[in-house]
Amino acid sequence: MSFNLAGDPILSARFTLRVFEAHQLVFEMDFDGPVELGRQRSGEARPYHRSHQGEVTRVVVAPLAQTEVSRQHVRLEPAADGALACTNISRSASIVAPGGLTLAPGESQEVEPPLLLTLGDRVVRVEREREDQQFEGLGAKTQAPGSDSAEPEKLRDLIENATGGTDAQDLVAWLRGVMGVFQSAASQPDFLNQAVTAAASIADLDATSIVEWTGGDWRVAAGHVKADSTHAWRPSRRMLDRVREGGMTFRSQPGAQLSETGVTRAEVAAIVAAPILNAQGEVVAALYGEKRRGGLPEGYAISELDAMLVELLASSVAAGLARLQQEKVAVAAQVQLEQFFTPELARTLAAQPGLLEAKDIEISVLFSDLCSFSATTERAGGPTTLEWLHEVMSLLADCVLEEQGVLVDFQGDGMMAMWGAPAEQPDHAQRACQAAVNILRRLPELSAKWEPSIKCPTQVGIGINSGAARVGNIGSRQKFKYGALGNVVNIGARVQQATRRMGVDLLVTEATARLVSGVFECRPLGQTRLNNISQEILLHELPAEPDGPWRDSTRAYAESLSLCQQGDLHRAAASLTQALSARPHDQPTLMLLSRVIEAIRGGGGGFEHVWDLSRKPA
Template structure:
């Protein structure tokens, strides 16, 4: 039975083919021959036919009328030519690779009971145990030979795990290092044994390995071999068999995933059987292969995690998460959340075609994302023309509120450069509104098992989103909640704008304008006047509120402060029609 692994454009397809011919091409199946239809434009309509023949070989016929077939073992297969190759083999057709392996069923028929009866198990050590010296196993090698053995083992460990060369070097070591006549590296794929490498790479062996021996090895998870003393004691009853050794390859979970299989011809070999010391070295070789495969799996997983993490986290945080993935487990934490939105985006997009609209959004998102990353935040989500980011999770940050505020100020500072790049296509200003809130939230994977998305859920997040929406009403680019203000203290120039109640949340919240890290004397003076007027307003002293606000408005010829205008309008309205006695200065926002 053949196993095909077909890779094209990053996609892998695996096919098991029981017998007969098998074809690959872009055209339709013909003559009732099973076929894999390729989407590779460099593959011909009818390109290759593969058929298994005796002794782990396949016949490969190039059906194409214009393209040769490259092969990992030898010269290219020219147009119309047929070659016979040993398995496993990889064909390169256009931009598609096709690896062909032979798989073997669990068929024990015809195998001698005497073979299984002659098998001995090698010493298996557990951590902390000691068997003394390897030389205690008998047939002491010279120091030079021991040195060569261990140098070869180290070389195998340094090889690129999982590559053909890695497996081939291992098979060679069984012959050249140990002195057996034949070496095989076998792996289990979908419950079937597949030869990954053999040495010598010839067809001199009709049956390459014993399924019975492998079955015994898998069941007991031990290295089994035939020693010379056992073979000699059995005399003529097993005189025609070969001495074999099978040593298991384990994965991280101690499951048998493969085997190192060696053969010593009893008649022609320099030695009879396999010596205990040789069996022990083969077992170490199998352990080296298992360690190499485990290293490959860990590196691949680390690579996948790194790519996944760096979509959301800064490089330093992604590295920390690789070391401690438990940081991603769901937990409650105080966080600072930031939401952004492109102001007037609907009107801006009216002047752009769909491609230009997407390009503008991508340009803005790139700037916003770099600001989040620069201040060690986590990009949680992109939604339309907005972004959600957070700080203090998954890793703790003592200054999370300050980092979020610095990121927000950096975002606003980046928008003039975006405006300059788009001035020939966009006449309206490109600006953002930003809302920030701090509080407790449940942090963890807010996506699914199929699609990871690290984020936060809860009241804190919802309120941050509503505060971002309030920037439209208040006419300022950045608003922070009273909870965030309490943490940042006087680290930034801020002014309290109002106490508001947003849609869907019953409790009112103080909101502050985040102006800059350091403000001018004039701005601070105007902010103090505004806050004085706000205190009058919240105390139902509407006349004094108007008196304080008047110079702020009268001294402005253009770019009027929207917050001052709004508070003045509310104060005048309540002078004309006083509010209820329960008035407390809270403004209910009617939109998100």
């Protein structure tokens, strides 16, 4: 008896594409040629319809009404050395993906998978086909996948039954065939076809199939009939029902009443069927096979050894189905985590979910907000604003993830990020400040690109605070949202709001400034009273590019603030006026001078040492 799978239809796709909607896997396909993703055309079937245009496979990933996705949006194609060629085939929309990938219409770039794309309200993930994985100890399992009650004597029983005309070489060939299916189940989506082909070869069966129990009925999922067979056939319903009811392998012998299989009674000799179980031990399918009479009066019997081999193959299929389901759940979970965390941290959290449990820890939070967003929306219109906002938010998110931060939330034109959890980061404040500085350094290039369209520069205000917080899932059972709660978060949000009042791009609290002393230069701006915060907060400006004039202004500002605290307002005013001659657009100096002049006009006793930002400006 030989075992040969040459010519079997083994899937050769090099990449797997998955589409997620609201963190749920809604579409999956494998491909090894060009794929085009786009919005539904008029008259075209709804998502996720597939069509073939020459060698290109087109997939509809968005309905007709979702106009932010182009009808032809992106083309994906395998490239050399396992890379993936990503081409923007949209006429108007840019493509921005985590990791710094930005493609203008018509541009193409080779990337290393995995690739994560956001198309409207859907997330597309493309990754390389999984490599074969080795399994240990599966050769003796005949019960539910993962069951602790697997029969350790099964393989020994099988070997003891290999007597008589069966030699050791035949047995080794059989077992190699079984292990081939185990290996296929770990890595190939079409392992059902390989399993039925292997069953026919190993147990010398004329017809084999995997039949699923679904919707209260049996449905053939994969089948194999010997090339020399001229008979149409269908599995025996009586045998399948017996397997489902008994939860064990059954076989029939020559002479049994089997005419309802669809092959004449004179042709069928014997049949065998083994249950395929899910993790709960329920029969979800069966591996079915039959032997024909081949002209013999009684035909060929199915031996106990044959039945045990079929049962062993059924166990491999059960393990494969369980593995594929686990992979789908794991990928969906990882895609969800990658919306908040870096891919590396997402993989760690998927493997160690305990890291996401609620705990108290020292963190740094960053809040950002786009300036003049409402006015820009009104002026530029919805489609342009949406594309601009997407590119800005992608830049902010990239800067956060590059510093191993957590994307907690996006709300309109605002973002919240966090460092220090779920994995501890002793340098959380430094990472938060570096991410903020990177944002401010990269923003001018984006601003120059978009200013002709939106008719104004792109600016953000950023606030950072550090301290103890309670971190964990602050969402619900229905929607995961990893974040933090506590006063440190409330203060951080108010600090961001203060950037507009104080005329600077980036403010940090005294708590953060202490943690980054010696790494970043900061300018103390004075004690402030923030909206709905009872304690006074000392705020610092953190510039993206500190230079000589800024340092001169910082010294002058500190001297003037000290004079104000001593009550010498006239000298403070003179010092501030001189500083403004060197940097006339320094907003903190201008605002401090305004407060000093107002106090002088009031008689000199009205200078407020605490800058009250909780009151709306007059």
